Every structure is written in structure tokens, then in C-alpha cells.
Amino acid sequence: MPFEIPDINLLMPGLVIVLTLFIVLIFDMIDAISKKTLGWMTIVGAGIALWASIDLLQAGTDQTQFKDMFRIDSYSLFFNIIFLVSTILVALISISYLGRDDKKQGPYYLLILLATLGMMLMAAGNELIIVFLGLELMSLSLYVLAGYFRESPASSEAGMKYLLLGAFASAFFLYGIALIYGAAGTTSIPGIAEKLTTESQSPLLLAGTFLLIVGFGFKVAIVPFHQWAPDVYEGAPTTIAAFISAGPKAAGFAAFIRIFIEALPDIQTEWGGVVVLLAMLTMTVGNVIAIAQTNIKRMLAYSSIAHAGYVLIGLAAANPEGKLSAMLYLLVYCVMNIGAFGAVILARTADGENLMISDYAGLGFRKPLLGGFLTLMLLSLAGFPPTAGFVGKFYLFKSAIGAELYLLVIVGAINTAISAFYYLRVVVTMYMREPEEELEFNPYPSTLVIGLVLAAVGILLIGILPSLLLNPAQNAVL
Amino acid sequence: MLLSIVIFLPLLGVIAIALLRNMGASAIKGIALVISLLTFLISIGLYTGFDTGIDGFQTDSQLYQKLPWISGLGISYHIGIDGISLWLVLLTTFLTPICILSAWNSVEKGLSGFMMSLLALETGMLGVFCALDLFLFFVFWEAMLIPMYFLIGIWGGERRIYATIKFVLYTMAGSALMLVGILALYFQNGNSFDLTTLLAAQETFTHANYLFLAFFIAFAIKVPLFPFHTWLPDAHVEAPTVGSVILAGVLLKMGTYGIVRFCLPLFPDSAALYTPWIVPLAVIGIIYGALVAMVQPDLKKLVAYSSVSHLGFVVLGLFSQSDAGIQGSVLQMINHGLSTGALFLLVGMIYERRHSRMIVDFGGLAKKMPIFATIFLVVTLSSIGLPGLNGFVGEFMILLGSFVGGAFSKWYVVFATTGVILAAVYMLWMFQRVMFGTPDSTNESLPDLKPREIVVLLPILLFIVWIGVFPKTFLKPMESSVNAVAAKVKVNAEENTPAVGQVIIDGKTQKPVILKSETADLQLIEEEAQTK
Incomplete structure (x- = not known):
């Protein structure tokens, strides 16, 4: 068997992240260097990887590496963009967030980079085992990050809960892979698809497919596998809650969509209905429970569950447009969700974070910048034009109507109206209620503001001129 | 190009105010007023450049524009006007400076935000009336909610939060369905959201009845047609004066405009099919609105319910399948915008003086405030539909059109006509209780209108009389556009005979x-x- 020499060019985004990882690791040992530099290194590394990904995407790359185990195509490269944009934004909002205890920052950025690498593996996996490896690499990093504030019981609880439920999910996922292997005799995604066209379906395959749905359902927080999400989001450091809600969710969907659309299209009649049902359930439950929340982090947790439901619409459509619309929505969602969490961090006072929605009373007029950011992000999450959230949702609905899933779209559209209620409630509190007590807010940290400005500009720009994103994405993916 | 300038000039004002908001109150007010007046002046160019001979959308490059926008989804920036939207555009640009001037001294907090919301709202409303691409229409339709939400929610009355959330949720629930309808049309129209191609392909639509309902419910909520009207009194009562004027004057017209622009020409068969269901609702709205208005103790609520009644007339006329009826409806949209807008302004002015809107608190104002009482009388009579003033022309045409042309029982029209009488009852009774009798000690000292307030009201009075005496100025430009819509509806209604x-x-x-x-x-x- 000849040894295949991997093409460094194709692997560049991942290699850059690995390199950054080592640099962060080494510089963390040098005490003379301010730990904030580590954050900037992460940003620069992710930025270079982002640039490399865009470059490869524009070149129209579609190749496999490592004996067909890796697939570097427009799909995985586009997801790389989502992950890296999320990582950069999260790093930006983290630098000031972690400012207080300087010592532990090394492992923090290290784990973020490791998780990012895991996500990239998941998106590029052309082989179920690689997907699993990526999933575990990402998840293990996240378990630690969720429990990162060791002194805080809530954070420790979040880490523990996430670990236990995540381990279950991984087990389901692995079992699913095993059953599919039993049915198809291979774990390669194209191999499975090929096998399915020639052979009749076995119950083994169906069982494996549904176990995969359960496994992914846990990872991306789909109802009824969502219970961990609110607790973890609430307890984890806010930056990590932002991170978990963005990149890893996108990575879960990357593998989910790739496996189901590319490996299992022949049994779409079997899983299609389930996905439609899960999408409706996820949107509705997420949005309805979010209405009852008084803690903004929990509210955003339920909202992110609902958004997973919206993304499922794209998978349910199961056409190329559905795939692309899910990808675009995930990108938009990551930016606006990190933006919303960033705005929550911006509202910190000297004695900690303000997480109750009632704490935001009167904030809109006293802190116009913060009020403006949060309002924009919430309006975008609610899907009001002219924001990117509207365009993303519109495209999702459009692809589903193209697949004649009328009922699903009606449920989705009604859910949009429901979600407007709780997003607007925060805006109501900020602009229309008088504060009960005067809170002393911390001055705005510059890195956080940079992150938020980037997110806000992106949201508005894509909302007003969607072609900027849509045309290149369509050219690359469709 | 001119049309785009009209639409987006107010948005430029928003940006200008955002940048200069530290310059002080008078600068902010000045910018807002100048921008809105400029918008109005430029929009007059739409009228002068209007070619009445064209029965569709104007083709002059000043009044029509089509640019690629989101090419990947078949969406273009496509705007244009016809005889129907022309008047609604002019109504919007006409009322906005009046609103700004009327709010000159009444905004206490967040003046810059108030003016920005108002100007952003103007752009949103103008966009709705001019968009010829369904996506673009939907964007404006939804985006317009945000400034209105702030206007009611921040500067409104005591129960403002309840009212504003209710307003937004009602509209969003309706537009959610409309969005599904728009998307479904896209795939039936060769992957395009363009209204002009949709109109040409109208006969090939499948599931037209469902699509009609998806659009109609969204518009019916906005109108509001009975039984979707419950958000309206709340929103009106809690909104600041300016909010009420815009709401009654323009926002409600977006619903009736949507019906005449989309529901009727796109789905004429379905419109005919559902007419027997819609017309009774309209008639119930007319009578129910009038009866409820009669017993309101609150002036603003009275005017709000009178809107439900008046808009019932508009919907009745729209489904009359006759030229006169539809034309009357379009004219009545303008009339209602003027007279109800003026009524809300007047109520706002008296509220600023007396800090009450309860009818029982007033009495004898005619003696103390003669100018106010005179203007109020004219507007009241216009709202009732006195011949010689604007309300008469519109209502007469609607009733005539639906009596002669309507494909429904003539009894509906008979019942609807009682709405005119009921309007006289509740309006004149209210006028009598507020204006006549002897003023009590608090009302004794109320000052009459200031010159600024007279300036606010006079232009509206001018048009109230103008439309009443010489409606041809207004009917002529809309004639061919309305007839084109009516022809579509009528051809399908007459297929069986x-x-x-x-x-x-x-x-x-x-x-x-x-x-x-x-x-x-x-x-x-x-x-x-x-x-x-």
C-alpha cells in the first residue's frame, strides 16, 4: 500500500489551528507575557485559518485526503468559516471577560482552539469514525470549558451535567455507527450511500439511523433531547455559553446534515417525517418555554433550542437549497447569538453579571450603545427585517416551501411570531420600564465593543445586501 | 429615481438625527420637520409627473425603478406607483410633517428617538405602498413594525406595553401566514417575487383559495376587519397622538391597500368565492363599530371604534366588484386618513390642555374655544359624511357601487347604510356633550388653539373641503388603475352569466x-x- 502524502494546502486551515494551539501552549508558560496576548494569538490564528478556508472555498476545492477519510469541499470549508468566525468573536468577547483572574487563561484558549479543531474534523469527516473523533475532541474540550469557573457551584454543575449527558449522547452516536456498519459493511459516507442503492434496507440500518438522530439530537439540543441546554448555558461562563450555542451547534448540524443527506438519502422517506416532526416540536417547545424565563441566559438557551428547530427545516427540505439555507442560517445564527451573549456581558456591573431580565430596565436610554446592540441582536434573532436573521429565516422557509413542506413552514412562521414576544420583552424592559435601582455599570471594554461592532455590522450588512453572502455561497455550494 | 428619493429621504433624516442628536431639541425638531417637508414637496413631483392614461404602473423612470437586489433568490428592488398607491404615498408624506409639527412640544423624553422612529416609520410605510416585489413589500411591511412598536411602547399611555405587544403580535401572526403565501407564489411564478409577472401569470396559480386566505387574513388583521379588530382600540388609546394619527391615517390603509393590490388582482376567483363571507363581516364591522363607538366614554376610544366602522365601508366597497365601489373605497381610504387623523389631532390638543379624554369632563368648550370648536365641527361633519365634505363622496360611491354591482344580497348594503346614520348619532352626540352646555370651572380657563396648532390643522381642512367639492382631482388619476382591478374581478364574476x-x-x-x-x-x- 503506497503511502499517500497529504496535501498541506488543503489541510491548511486545520494545520494553522494546530500550530496556534502549540504557540498558545508555549507562550502560556512564559510568565512575562500578558495572558491577554494569548487571546489575541487565538484571534490571529483563527483569522489566518479563516482566510485559508475562504481561499480554498473560492478556488472551488473538492478533494479528499487521508484515503478518503477527509473531504475538503465547499461544504466543509463553509462550515470552517462558521466555526472560525464564532471562535474569533468568542475570543474577542472573552479577553475582557477573563481579565479578572489572569492565571488560567492559557488552558481556556487552548480548549477553545481544540474544540474548533474538533468541529472542523466533524465538518470534513467523510467517514463516520472521523466524525466521531471530531465530536469527542470538541465535546471533551467543552465539558472542561463549561466547568471552567471551578469556584462557582453553578459552573461546576454545568460541566458535570454536560459531561454526563454528553457521554450518553456519544454512546448513542457510537452505537448508531456500529449498527450502520453492521448493515452497510462500511463507515465511509459515500460507501454507505453506494451500498444502500444496491441493497434493500435492513432494520439494522433504520435502528442505526434513529440512534444517530438521538445522538445528534443531544449534541445540537433538539427537543426532546434538550434538557441539558438551559442548565449548562446558565451555569457556564457567559462566553462559553455563547460558544456552546454557536460553533458546536453548527458542527453538530454539519455532520448531521452531511451524513443524512449524503449517506442516507435513499431512506429519506423514513427519516424525513421524523425530522419534520422534531423540527416542529423543537421550535414550538423552545419558543414557548422561553416565554416563561426570567433569566436572560436561560431565555437565550431556550431560544437557541428553537433556532435548532429552524435549522432542521433546512434538513427536512433535503434539497440542495435546504442544505445551503441551513448553512447560511447557522452562520447568521452564530453571529447574532454570540452578539446577544456579548451584549449580556457588556451589561456587567462591579458586583457581577446582571442576568435577570428585570435588571435591564431603563438600560436603553442610559446605555444607548448597549441598548442598541442588544436590540439589534434580539430583533435579528426574532427575524425582523432588515437584519440577517430575517434573510436567513426567509431562505430556510423558501427551501422548505420548495420541498412542499407547507405545514412545517406555517408552524415555523407562527413560531417566529411567538419568539417575537419574548425577544421584544427584553426590548420593552430596556426602553419602556423605569429602573428600580440605579446600577453602576462597568465601563465598556474595548475588545468586547470591537466584537459587538463586528457582529452588528455583519448582521445589518447581510440584512440589507444579502447578495454579498448569498451569491458566493450559492456559487460555491449549489 | 424620484420615487426612491421620496422613500429613502426620511431614512436619511433618521441618520442625520442619530449623528446630531446632541445638538439640542430644536435642532432635532428642525431636522425632522425640514426632512419631512422636503419629502412632501418632492412627492408632489410624483403627482405632476403622473400619466393618467396608463392603467397599470407608471413607466416613467422617475416613478418606476427596477434594480437587481438579491439575484440569487430572484428578488429585485422593484418599485413603482399607480393611481391607487399615488394617493396613499401622498397621504403619507402629507401627514408626516403635520405629525411632527403637532408633536412639537409634547415629547418629554427621548425626543431624538421619537423623531427617528417617526421618520423611519415614514420610510417603511412609503415602501409598503411602492414595492412591486413581494419580498421587498414584506420587508417594509415587517420593518415598519419596529418604529411603531417603539412609538406606542415608549411614548404611549399607561397600558402602553400591553398595547404595543398586542399590536406587534397580531400583525406578526398575520404576516407569518402571508410569508408562507408569498413563498408559495414564488414557486408558481417561475421563481420570482415580481408582482408584474405574478399578475400576468395569475390564472395558472394552484391552491389560489388558500393563497388568497393567507394574504387576506394578514390584511384583515391590519385593516382591521371584524373580528380581528381587538388590537386597534388598545393601540389607539395608548399611542401618543402622533402614533394614533399615523395608525389611523396610514397604517390601517396598508391592510386595505394590500387587499386591492394583491388579493383582488392576484386571486379574483377566490375573492369572488369568499365575498359572501367577507361582506357580512364588513357590514358587522360597520354596525358593531358604530354601536360600540356610541357608548364610549373616552374620546379617543370613540374615534378608534369609528375607524372600525369606517374601514368596514372600505372593505365593503373593495368587494363590490364595481368600478364605483372600488374607486369609492380608495377615495375613502384617503378621506378616513384625513378626517380621522384630524380627529385624533384635535383630541390630542384638548388632552394636552385638560389632561383628560373623558367626554363627561367636558362641556361648553364652544364658548371658550371657538376656533377649536369650528374646526372640530367641520371634521366631525366630514367624518359623518355630510355632502360637500370628503366623507360623503367616498361613502356614497361605496354604497352605490355595492348596491348596483355587488354580487351579494342588497340587504347588506341597506344595513351598511344604517352605519352612516349611526355615525351621525355617535359623532354629533359626542360633539354636543363636549362643545355645548356650560363650561365648568376647569374648562372655563382652557385656552384656544395656538397658531402652530391651526397651521397643523388647516391643510387637512383644505383637503377635506377640496375632496368634498371637487373629487375629480383625486378620482381622475386613480380611475384607470381602479378600473383595471375592477375589470379583473368582474370578468371572473361574470363568467357564469x-x-x-x-x-x-x-x-x-x-x-x-x-x-x-x-x-x-x-x-x-x-x-x-x-x-x-
């Missing part, structure tokens, strides 16, 4: 015969055919 001279298949003998007259006995014609 063949015209005179047409060859029809006799049901009994299955032989072709010529129809001599509409009432001719088929038997006779058949015999004639046999003798030949």
Missing part, C-alpha cells in the same frame, strides 16, 4: 344557441335556433 350575443350551450338539448338577451327565455332561443 354569459353576455348578450354570446354563443352558449343549451343545457337541455346540448346544442349551441345564441343568447339574445340576458333575461330571454332559453326555450325561446332554442326554438329560434331550430326554425333556422
Whole structure:
């Protein structure tokens, strides 16, 4: 068997992240260097990887590496963009967030980079085992990050809960892979698809497919596998809650969509209905429970569950447009969700974070910048034009109507109206209620503001001129 | 190009105010007023450049624009006006400076935000009336909610939060369905959201009835048609004066405009199919609105319910399948915008003085505030529909059109007509209680209108009289556009009753015969055919 020499060019985004990882690791040992530099290194590394990904995407790359185990195509490269944009934004909002205890920052950025690498593996996996490896690499990093504030019981609880439920999910996922292997005799995604066209379906395959749905359902927080999400989001450091809600969710969907659309299209009649049902359930439950929340982090947790439901619409459509619309929505969602969490961090006072929605009373007029950011992000999450959230949702609905899933779209559209209620409630509190007590807010940290400005500009720009994103994405993916 | 300038000039004002908001109150007010006046002046160019001979959308490059926007989804920036939207655009640009001037001294907090919301709202409303691409229409339709939400929620009355959330949720629930309808149309129209191609492809639509309902419910909520009207009194009562004026003057018209722009021409068969269901609702709205208005103790609520009644007339006319009825409806949209807008302004002015809107608190104002009382009387009479003022022309045309042309029982029109009488009852009774009698000690000292307030009201009075005396100025430009819509609806309504001279298949003998007259006995014609 000849040894295949991997093409460094194709692997560049991942290699850059690995390199950054080592640099962060080494510089963390040098005490003379301010730990904030580590954050900037992460940003620069992710930025270079982002640039490399865009470059490869524009070149129209579609190749496999490592004996067909890796697939570097427009799909995985586009997801790389989502992950890296999320990582950069999260790093930006983290630098000031972690400012207080300087010592532990090394492992923090290290784990973020490791998780990012895991996500990239998941998106590029052309082989179920690689997907699993990526999933575990990402998840293990996240378990630690969720429990990162060791002194805080809530954070420790979040880490523990996430670990236990995540381990279950991984087990389901692995079992699913095993059953599919039993049915198809291979774990390669194209191999499975090929096998399915020639052979009749076995119950083994169906069982494996549904176990995969359960496994992914846990990872991306789909109802009824969502219970961990609110607790973890609430307890984890806010930056990590932002991170978990963005990149890893996108990575879960990357593998989910790739496996189901590319490996299992022949049994779409079997899983299609389930996905439609899960999408409706996820949107509705997420949005309805979010209405009852008084803690903004929990509210955003339920909202992110609902958004997973919206993304499922794209998978349910199961056409190329559905795939692309899910990808675009995930990108938009990551930016606006990190933006919303960033705005929550911006509202910190000297004695900690303000997480109750009632704490935001009167904030809109006293802190116009913060009020403006949060309002924009919430309006975008609610899907009001002219924001990117509207365009993303519109495209999702459009692809589903193209697949004649009328009922699903009606449920989705009604859910949009429901979600407007709780997003607007925060805006109501900020602009229309008088504060009960005067809170002393911390001055705005510059890195956080940079992150938020980037997110806000992106949201508005894509909302007003969607072609900027849509045309290149369509050219690359469709 | 001119049209785009009209639409986006207010948005420029928003940006200007955002940048200069630290310059002080008078600068902010000045910018807002100048921008809105400028928008109005430029929008007059739309009227002067309007070609009344064209029955569709204007083709002059000043009044029509089509640029690629989101090419990947078949969406273009496509705007244009016809005789129907022309007047609504002008109404919007006309009312906005009036609103700004009327709010000159009444905004206490967040003046810059108030003016920005108002100007952003103007852009949103103008966009709705001019968009010829369904996506663009939807964007404006939804985006307009945000400034209105802030206007009611921040500067409104005591229960403002409840009212504003209710307003937004009602509209969003309706537009959610409309979004599904828009998307479904996209795939039936060769992957395009373009209204002009949709109109051409109208006969090929499948599931037209569902699509009609998806659009109609969204618009019916906005109008609001009974039984979707419950958000309206709340929103009106809690909104600041300016909010009420815009809401009654323009926002409600977006619903009726949507019906005449989309529901009727796109789905004429379905419109005919559902007419027997919609017309009773409209008539119930007319009478119910009037009856509820009669017993309101609160002036603002009274005017709000009168809107439900008046808009029932508009919907009735729209579904009358006659030129006169639809034309009357379009004119009545303008009339209602003017007279109800003026009523809300007047109520706002008296509220600023007396800090009460309860009818029982007033009495004898005519003696103390003669100018106010005179203007109030004219506006009241216009709202009732006194001949010689604007309300009469619109309501008369609607009633005439639906009586003669309507494909529904004439009794509906008879009942609707009682709405005119009821309007006289509640409006005049209210006027009597507020204006006549002897003023009590608090009302004794109320000052009459200031010059600024007279300036605010006079232009509206001018148009109230103008439309009443010489409606042709307004009817002429809209005529061909309205007739085009009416023709679409009528062709489909008459499909089952063949015209005179047409060859029809006799049901009994299955032989072709010529129809001599509409009432001719088929038997006779058949015999004639046999003798030949």
C-alpha cells in the first residue's frame, strides 16, 4: 500500500489551528507575557485559518485526503468559516471577560482552539469514525470549558451535567455507527450511500439511523433531547455559553446534515417525517418555554433550542437549497447569538453579571450603545427585517416551501411570531420600564465593543445586501 | 429615481438625527420637520409627473425603478406607483410633517428617538405602498413594525406595553401566514417575487383559495376587519397622538391597500368565492363599530371604534366588484386618513390642555374655544359624511357601487347604510356633550388653539373641503388603475352569466344557441335556433 502524502494546502486551515494551539501552549508558560496576548494569538490564528478556508472555498476545492477519510469541499470549508468566525468573536468577547483572574487563561484558549479543531474534523469527516473523533475532541474540550469557573457551584454543575449527558449522547452516536456498519459493511459516507442503492434496507440500518438522530439530537439540543441546554448555558461562563450555542451547534448540524443527506438519502422517506416532526416540536417547545424565563441566559438557551428547530427545516427540505439555507442560517445564527451573549456581558456591573431580565430596565436610554446592540441582536434573532436573521429565516422557509413542506413552514412562521414576544420583552424592559435601582455599570471594554461592532455590522450588512453572502455561497455550494 | 428619493429621504433624516442628536431639541425638531417637508414637496413631483392614461404602473423612470437586489433568490428592488398607491404615498408624506409639527412640544423624553422612529416609520410605510416585489413589500411591511412598536411602547399611555405587544403580535401572526403565501407564489411564478409577472401569470396559480386566505387574513388583521379588530382600540388609546394619527391615517390603509393590490388582482376567483363571507363581516364591522363607538366614554376610544366602522365601508366597497365601489373605497381610504387623523389631532390638543379624554369632563368648550370648536365641527361633519365634505363622496360611491354591482344580497348594503346614520348619532352626540352646555370651572380657563396648532390643522381642512367639492382631482388619476382591478374581478364574476350575443350551450338539448338577451327565455332561443 503506497503511502499517500497529504496535501498541506488543503489541510491548511486545520494545520494553522494546530500550530496556534502549540504557540498558545508555549507562550502560556512564559510568565512575562500578558495572558491577554494569548487571546489575541487565538484571534490571529483563527483569522489566518479563516482566510485559508475562504481561499480554498473560492478556488472551488473538492478533494479528499487521508484515503478518503477527509473531504475538503465547499461544504466543509463553509462550515470552517462558521466555526472560525464564532471562535474569533468568542475570543474577542472573552479577553475582557477573563481579565479578572489572569492565571488560567492559557488552558481556556487552548480548549477553545481544540474544540474548533474538533468541529472542523466533524465538518470534513467523510467517514463516520472521523466524525466521531471530531465530536469527542470538541465535546471533551467543552465539558472542561463549561466547568471552567471551578469556584462557582453553578459552573461546576454545568460541566458535570454536560459531561454526563454528553457521554450518553456519544454512546448513542457510537452505537448508531456500529449498527450502520453492521448493515452497510462500511463507515465511509459515500460507501454507505453506494451500498444502500444496491441493497434493500435492513432494520439494522433504520435502528442505526434513529440512534444517530438521538445522538445528534443531544449534541445540537433538539427537543426532546434538550434538557441539558438551559442548565449548562446558565451555569457556564457567559462566553462559553455563547460558544456552546454557536460553533458546536453548527458542527453538530454539519455532520448531521452531511451524513443524512449524503449517506442516507435513499431512506429519506423514513427519516424525513421524523425530522419534520422534531423540527416542529423543537421550535414550538423552545419558543414557548422561553416565554416563561426570567433569566436572560436561560431565555437565550431556550431560544437557541428553537433556532435548532429552524435549522432542521433546512434538513427536512433535503434539497440542495435546504442544505445551503441551513448553512447560511447557522452562520447568521452564530453571529447574532454570540452578539446577544456579548451584549449580556457588556451589561456587567462591579458586583457581577446582571442576568435577570428585570435588571435591564431603563438600560436603553442610559446605555444607548448597549441598548442598541442588544436590540439589534434580539430583533435579528426574532427575524425582523432588515437584519440577517430575517434573510436567513426567509431562505430556510423558501427551501422548505420548495420541498412542499407547507405545514412545517406555517408552524415555523407562527413560531417566529411567538419568539417575537419574548425577544421584544427584553426590548420593552430596556426602553419602556423605569429602573428600580440605579446600577453602576462597568465601563465598556474595548475588545468586547470591537466584537459587538463586528457582529452588528455583519448582521445589518447581510440584512440589507444579502447578495454579498448569498451569491458566493450559492456559487460555491449549489 | 424620484420615487426612491421620496422613500429613502426620511431614512436619511433618521441618520442625520442619530449623528446630531446632541445638538439640542430644536435642532432635532428642525431636522425632522425640514426632512419631512422636503419629502412632501418632492412627492408632489410624483403627482405632476403622473400619466393618467396608463392603467397599470407608471413607466416613467422617475416613478418606476427596477434594480437587481438579491439575484440569487430572484428578488429585485422593484418599485413603482399607480393611481391607487399615488394617493396613499401622498397621504403619507402629507401627514408626516403635520405629525411632527403637532408633536412639537409634547415629547418629554427621548425626543431624538421619537423623531427617528417617526421618520423611519415614514420610510417603511412609503415602501409598503411602492414595492412591486413581494419580498421587498414584506420587508417594509415587517420593518415598519419596529418604529411603531417603539412609538406606542415608549411614548404611549399607561397600558402602553400591553398595547404595543398586542399590536406587534397580531400583525406578526398575520404576516407569518402571508410569508408562507408569498413563498408559495414564488414557486408558481417561475421563481420570482415580481408582482408584474405574478399578475400576468395569475390564472395558472394552484391552491389560489388558500393563497388568497393567507394574504387576506394578514390584511384583515391590519385593516382591521371584524373580528380581528381587538388590537386597534388598545393601540389607539395608548399611542401618543402622533402614533394614533399615523395608525389611523396610514397604517390601517396598508391592510386595505394590500387587499386591492394583491388579493383582488392576484386571486379574483377566490375573492369572488369568499365575498359572501367577507361582506357580512364588513357590514358587522360597520354596525358593531358604530354601536360600540356610541357608548364610549373616552374620546379617543370613540374615534378608534369609528375607524372600525369606517374601514368596514372600505372593505365593503373593495368587494363590490364595481368600478364605483372600488374607486369609492380608495377615495375613502384617503378621506378616513384625513378626517380621522384630524380627529385624533384635535383630541390630542384638548388632552394636552385638560389632561383628560373623558367626554363627561367636558362641556361648553364652544364658548371658550371657538376656533377649536369650528374646526372640530367641520371634521366631525366630514367624518359623518355630510355632502360637500370628503366623507360623503367616498361613502356614497361605496354604497352605490355595492348596491348596483355587488354580487351579494342588497340587504347588506341597506344595513351598511344604517352605519352612516349611526355615525351621525355617535359623532354629533359626542360633539354636543363636549362643545355645548356650560363650561365648568376647569374648562372655563382652557385656552384656544395656538397658531402652530391651526397651521397643523388647516391643510387637512383644505383637503377635506377640496375632496368634498371637487373629487375629480383625486378620482381622475386613480380611475384607470381602479378600473383595471375592477375589470379583473368582474370578468371572473361574470363568467357564469354569459353576455348578450354570446354563443352558449343549451343545457337541455346540448346544442349551441345564441343568447339574445340576458333575461330571454332559453326555450325561446332554442326554438329560434331550430326554425333556422
